[in-house]
Amino acid sequence: xxxxxxxxxxxxxxxxxxxxxxxxxxxxxxxxxxxxxxxxxxxxxxxxxxxxxxxxxxxxxxxxxxxxxxxxxxxxxxxxxxxxxxxxxxxxxxxxxxxxxxxxxxxxxxxxxxxxxxxxxxxxxxxxxxxxxxxxxxxxxxxxxxxxxxxxxxxxxxxxx
Numbered sequence: 586x587x588x589x590x591x592x593x594x595x596x597x598x599x600x601x602x603x604x605x606x607x608x609x610x611x612x613x614x615x616x617x618x619x620x621x622x623x624x625x626x627x628x629x630x631x632x633x634x635x636x637x638x639x640x641x642x643x644x645x646x647x648x649x650x651x652x653x654x655x656x657x658x659x660x661x662x663x664x665x666x667x668x669x670x671x672x673x674x675x676x677x678x679x680x681x682x683x684x685x686x687x688x689x690x691x692x693x694x695x696x697x698x699x700x701x702x703x704x705x706x707x708x709x710x711x712x713x714x715x716x717x718x719x720x721x722x723x724x725x726x727x728x729x730x731x732x733x734x735x736x737x738x739x740x741x742x743x744x745x746x
Contacts (some may be wrong), residue, residue: 589669590696592703592741599703604672611729612704614662618647625662627651633653633685636661638668640679651662656731660701667700702738705730717745 590598603612606620618625623638623645630637630650635657637648647665661683668681672693683694706728713729714727725735739745 587672588694590700592699595667595671595696596703596708598670599700600707602666602704603707610710612663613663614666614705617667620663621666623647623666623669627658635683635685636665636729637682638665639681641668642678647709653733656729656734658726659729660705660731660734663701663704666695667697667705671696671700692746699741702730702741706735706738708742710721711738711742712744715739715742721745 600615602608606617608617615625621669623640625647626649628648628651630648632652632706635650635653639646639648647662649661649665658731662710664683665681669679673679683697701729711724711728714724716738718724721732721735724739728735730738734746
């Protein structure tokens, strides 16, 4: 059986990644992906696909939907990094496709989403930014994420209801 991660587990893993890879206060997800050995590409996907990560004997790549807004692309790369770190057997190829709203939101998607949220919106920084702005739109802009991602993270942190 595969390990299942809780939100506190995912926050700890994200904190370790930020520290170990020297990400600083504002994570550059493209640089982080490159440090992990993955190139990031924009491509034309169908509207129901947000991203994809693949690794085989010749390529290690993350693809994001070219038509998405920058904040969405950033979250998608962080989400795919979550799959790489959390769901990766180094001896096997990787091939994850992330669909939007396909009704298959399983534990692995929950984990990748919450890892991405913790990576892009760390707990302490989120509290500080929220205490300064008290506005979801402003919080989202400062953190470089969508309003939806911001609202979910703030709710999970107990900062909004």
